Amino acid sequence: MGEIRQDIIRNNLLRLMSADSFARLGETLEWVELPRSFELSKPNEACPYAYFPEAGIASIVARSPEGQQTEIGVIGRDGMTPASLVLDAGHDPYSIFMQVQGEAYRIPCETLQALIHEDRDLQGLLARYAQALAVQSAYTALSNAVHHIDERLARWILMCHDRTDGNEISLTHEFLSIMLAVRRPSVTTALHMLEGKKLIYSERGVIIVRDRAALEAFAHDVYGECEKEYERLIGTRP
Amino acid sequence: MGEIRQDIIRNNLLRLMSADSFARLGETLEWVELPRSFELSKPNEACPYAYFPEAGIASIVARSPEGQQTEIGVIGRDGMTPASLVLDAGHDPYSIFMQVQGEAYRIPCETLQALIHEDRDLQGLLARYAQALAVQSAYTALSNAVHHIDERLARWILMCHDRTDGNEISLTHEFLSIMLAVRRPSVTTALHMLEGKKLIYSERGVIIVRDRAALEAFAHDVYGECEKEYERLIGTRP
DNA sequence: ATGGATCGGTACGGTATCAGACACAATAGG
């Protein structure tokens, strides 16, 4: 393609890398649409492409042998997938798929890997992103252990809101219940609770953030740590 | 020091790195004892030394603003600390401290960082370890979300057993309850349950693994995934 | 040996969440 202008890109990693790094990547970057449920990476398989989302939200999900699953990380235009690429891992045990439809620039994993090996700055940036993502999963572990469903839901809404334009997030209770590893009716009642506190509106298939500040206040113990860490490691958010 | 023989080292990373890499490290490695509760790394602070444990077990603990905390990873002679060193992160938001007393080789972080920059093989090995640790925290998140206390306890005992000589693990219920982020009496009853199934013995201050295979069977849905991933990424366990 | 500290066992009531089922509402497709 080779004609992409770095300054109008919305993906934070693509925008923050050096112009040189971007120039090398740019030749191979390819724009693609990512429909809901599109699988960016399969568990324990090398994936052909790395994706730098421009819009939409992807979930990283871990599964147990018996099929229990939960989300351990969220990726939007703040990041890339698979983060393990820079860690020399080949592949990882997660399933990564689109949860809110969007678009991305993609590049063959092999190409990116080769570029990383020759470009210390790029390697550093992506390594720091891998760390940011690891921290996200660590705080997910903490909050799964100690926080109540409504707080975890609030955190999740905030994390999605960070990665979206506007205040609407379109997804179903069913989907959410899988992400949080709770029953579907528990999501319904937790949403009602947040709605009762006037933090969100909830309609069929859509959650609308109504009062972001109050939502953050409600979730103060469960949201914020890994976001701070992202800013320290990568720089300002999109 | 400079006289340490690589082939009698018990730390897996030190043993598996190339002889060249080890030679460079070896000049600066220093042997230290690590008493229980010794803090290897403080939250959000650069730590002076990297540690490669020879024995004993360290815990990585994440804390919320209100002070809730839980363990998100375990490090023994399978690894090193801080893993974020290879990710160019400077420091990380966790607290890392010894839970079962032991010993380690240590090296100033700056020195190790410089060596990593000149040694692609070493960088790769430590990056893969960072990935293994991230996977561990991801599966901790999963198991915090979906598994019962007795299963999580079994997982924890197995992970410690992997990193210890013999079958005895000495620690208190109190300590364990913090690691698992549950009440102390819940640990007591969960231990009784495992003891009732003849999987362990439990005495004051000590847990003794009695039937490792049965313990693994009991924990089959909660233990094993990240261990497989470690073996794939790093190689055989110690 | 003795007193104090630590550690472990147990009990009681309370509640967040689960499992499963069912009915209703909204959308989509023919």
Add this chain to the structure above:
DNA sequence: CCTATTGTGTCTGATACCGTACCGATCCAT
């Protein structure tokens, strides 16, 4: 327009786990 499908609200037990409290057992230091 009607029907099938999908999404949401609600109910009824059951239960795993919590908060708190208390007491006995074991260890340690003097």
